[in-house]
Amino acid sequence: MTSHLFRLELRLLVRERAAWVLLALFAAALGYGLWNGGRVAGRQREAAAAIAQDTEAFQAQVRQHLGQQAIDPKAIAGRGTMAVLPPAPLPLLATGQSDLSPGHEAVVLWRLADSGDTRSELENPSHLLAGRFDLAFVLVWLFPLFLLALVYDLMAGDRESGTLRLALAQGVTPWRWMARRALARSLPMLILAALATLTAGFFGGSGGTGTRLVLALAVVLAYGLFWVALAIAVNAVARSAASAATSLGAAWVLLVLVAPTLLNVAVETLYPTPSRPELVAAGRKASGEAEKRGGELLNSFYRDHPELAPPGQQADFAAQHLTVQTEVGRAVEPVRQKFDEQLARQQTAVGQWRFLSPAIAMHEALTDLAGTGYWRHRAFREQVGGLRQAVSAFFTPRIHKRESITMSDFDQLPRFEFREEPAGVWMGRVLASLAGMLALAGALGVWAWRSLRPGRLGLLSA
Amino acid sequence: MLETLKLTKRFNGHVAVNELNLAIKPGEVFALLGPNGAGKTTTINLLLGFLTPDAGEARVNGTSVAADPIAARRHIAYIPEQVMLYPRFTGVENLDYFSTLGGRRHTREELLLLLKKAGLPAEAADRRVGTYSKGMRQKVGIALALATEAKALLLDEPTSGLDPAASHEFSLLLRKLAGQGIAILMATHDLFRAREDATRIGILLDGKLAGEYATNDIKHVDLEKLYLKHLRA
Numbered sequence: 241m242t243s244h245l246f247r248l249e250l251r252l253l254v255r256e257r258a259a260w261v262l263l264a265l266f267a268a269a270l271g272y273g274l275w276n277g278g279r280v281a282g283r284q285r286e287a288a289a290a291i292a293q294d295t296e297a298f299q300a301q302v303r304q305h306l307g308q309q310a311i312d313p314k315a316i317a318g319r320g321t322m323a324v325l326p327p328a329p330l331p332l333l334a335t336g337q338s339d340l341s342p343g344h345e346a347v348v349l350w351r352l353a354d355s356g357d358t359r360s361e362l363e364n365p366s367h368l369l370a371g372r373f374d375l376a377f378v379l380v381w382l383f384p385l386f387l388l389a390l391v392y393d394l395m396a397g398d399r400e401s402g403t404l405r406l407a408l409a410q411g412v413t414p415w416r417w418m419a420r421r422a423l424a425r426s427l428p429m430l431i432l433a434a435l436a437t438l439t440a441g442f443f444g445g446s447g448g449t450g451t452r453l454v455l456a457l458a459v460v461l462a463y464g465l466f467w468v469a470l471a472i473a474v475n476a477v478a479r480s481a482a483s484a485a486t487s488l489g490a491a492w493v494l495l496v497l498v499a500p501t502l503l504n505v506a507v508e509t510l511y512p513t514p515s516r517p518e519l520v521a522a523g524r525k526a527s528g529e530a531e532k533r534g535g536e537l538l539n540s541f542y543r544d545h546p547e548l549a550p551p552g553q554q555a556d557f558a559a560q561h562l563t564v565q566t567e568v569g570r571a572v573e574p575v576r577q578k579f580d581e582q583l584a585r586q587q588t589a590v591g592q593w594r595f596l597s598p599a600i601a602m603h604e605a606l607t608d609l610a611g612t613g614y615w616r617h618r619a620f621r622e623q624v625g626g627l628r629q630a631v632s633a634f635f636t637p638r639i640h641k642r643e644s645i646t647m648s649d650f651d652q653l654p655r656f657e658f659r660e661e662p663a664g665v666w667m668g669r670v671l672a673s674l675a676g677m678l679a680l681a682g683a684l685g686v687w688a689w690r691s692l693r694p695g696r697l698g699l700l701s702a
Numbered sequence: 703m704l705e706t707l708k709l710t711k712r713f714n715g716h717v718a719v720n721e722l723n724l725a726i727k728p729g730e731v732f733a734l735l736g737p738n739g740a741g742k743t744t745t746i747n748l749l750l751g752f753l754t755p756d757a758g759e760a761r762v763n764g765t766s767v768a769a770d771p772i773a774a775r776r777h778i779a780y781i782p783e784q785v786m787l788y789p790r791f792t793g794v795e796n797l798d799y800f801s802t803l804g805g806r807r808h809t810r811e812e813l814l815l816l817l818k819k820a821g822l823p824a825e826a827a828d829r830r831v832g833t834y835s836k837g838m839r840q841k842v843g844i845a846l847a848l849a850t851e852a853k854a855l856l857l858d859e860p861t862s863g864l865d866p867a868a869s870h871e872f873s874l875l876l877r878k879l880a881g882q883g884i885a886i887l888m889a890t891h892d893l894f895r896a897r898e899d900a901t902r903i904g905i906l907l908d909g910k911l912a913g914e915y916a917t918n919d920i921k922h923v924d925l926e927k928l929y930l931k932h933l934r935a
Contacts, residue, residue: 251791410804410805412804417803
């Protein structure tokens with residue numbers, strides 16, 4: 241009986257030309273989002289492969305030289321050590337921070353004090369949501385719009401036309417009638433969204449992404465469920481299809497556009513980051529002053545570290561440069577640290593308040609699952625910071641002492657290996673977002689169910 | 703059987719239905735006459751459970767509507783003034799949809815037969831309802847009453863807007879349904895049809911039954927006089 245009615249509801253839907261147009265447009269948007277995400281991921285994969293190849297070639301060349309004789313550390317210090325963030329597990333799902341933060345960085349001894357990545361500051365969440373036309377953009381922004389276009393009139397239009405009176409007179413509960421219709425009308429969109437998510441996993445995912453893919457599917461369906469629940473709740477009280485459409489349109493604007501923007505304004509007000517020009521100016525100022533006092537600084541350095549002083553204490557240019565850099569780093573560090581801390585606070589606040597809008601929770605969850613979220617990129621930057629220190633610790637004493645590098649030294653040259661965030665940590669964030677969306681959908685469903693109890697259908701008598 | 707026991711409904715202090723007592727037996731057609739605002743549609747809404755009474759009770763086939771509106775509705779067929787169907791569905795698809803909602807599943811052949819019994823031309827059954835006249839849509843409503851094997855039929859201004867031939871055809875169908883033992887309540891302004899089709903007539907004024915007459919006892923012309931007398935009283 242139920243399945244027969246479900247089929248009839250589907251038949252009613254497929255007879256609407258507008259439904260086909262909407263489904264085609266949504267499918268096209270999903271396809272374009274996947275293709276776009278694939279392009280970005282492809283470029284990043286190619287860049288990582290090229291770096292790996294280049295590094296390998298360089299190391300082979302150095303080993304060949306070292307086979308014949310020890311070499312001056314300055315000869316390889318300028319080349320730098322490459323830190324590469326491994327490809328995201330589900331890059332097609334969301335570009336996320338990967339177009340804001342570089343996925344690789346050359347740690348060069350002569351530029352250790354450079355500000356490095358400062359582009360990864362928290363952007364306007366609405367910009368983050370819009371960002372690139374990738375699958376996450378389609379799922380977070382457009383999916384609710386397309387879905388609402390199909391389900392905005394679940395009951396209101398029938399109430400207006402009088403069909404609802406005839407339907408309910410048959411002895412069906414309004415809740416069951418509307419839930420069945422909501423499911424039938426939303427199913428094609430939900431299927432398309434789920435298929436696109438699976439496509440992102442199967443064609444763009446790296447190995448071992450099964451759990452991420454299952455969670456991504458759950459998050460996408462929970463997000464869809466939230467919007468369907470909202471449509472049910474609005475239809476439970478709306479007197480006409482037009483008022484239902486207006487209310488749902490307003491809800492979309494509020495939840496997808498306004499709430500993320502307001503949250504961004506709030507976190508930036510609460511935790512303001514030092515401006516980027518301030519960071520750059522601090523670096524330049526420190527650099528200028530340190531260069532002027534280069535010789536003085538070097539002498540001071542050797543007074544503190546006599547064990548590193550070369551015979552005759554004749555500092556060469558490289559040693560002086562290193563000393564200047566250390567000073568610049570020391571001067572800039574408080575500004576940079578404040579910048580990073582404030583960014584982390586902002587992101588933590590966004591995480592805590594993401595349930596203000598399911599769109600924020602959805603975006604956060606998708607980027608976490610894709611491996612392109614803030615926290616993975618932050619972990620990369622922190623680990624690059626560690627590499628900088630290791631590179632400095634490796635080269636600085638040798639350059640000051642003018643020691644050559646041998647094959648066994650070269651084997652100890654710091655190399656970068658990214659340590660992924662423990663699964664429990666990112667999974668905790670994703671599951672919290674998922675639970676939040678389901679809770680919101682559930683609350684709306686309960687409210688709609690209460691509004692649709694047989695004794696509370698006063699609008700029917702109008 | 704349809705019953706109301708001191709059924710009362712108020713809207714913002716105004717009494718729309720005032721201690722109404724009705725008892726319509728199987729096979730009986732009861733015509734509820736009254737001017738606009740007399741409480742006819744409110745009575746139907748109370749019997750359907752779309753409104754909750756402030757006092758009294760409505761019963762359908764012994765089931766209290768307020769206590770279990772869903773179960774009560776399973777015994778009722780309802781034909782509003784405008785039978786609103788889904789225009790993108792054909793007549794047979796609409797009948798399939800609404801009868802399945804009522805818990806009765808029929809084969810296509812059975813549905814076509816029901817539509818035929820209700821007087822819908824065979825060629826119209828597979829046509830989209832968007833092209834139907836009001837009379838044709840009402841026939842789908844009658845077929846729905848047949849499909850759900852309802853014990854009671856509620857009609858709200860069923861002949862309003864129908865041409866005389868369609869109105870006559872509808873009357874014949876109504877009598878056929880009454881002959882099958884269905885208790886019928888018809889709210890109408892149409893004195894002629896009320897006299898022709900009903901077994902009893904009640905005149906409703908300000909939510910109260912001002913008079914009740916057996917149609918065998920009165921002629922058309924007398925009914926009009928009685929009705930106007932009640933209105934002027």
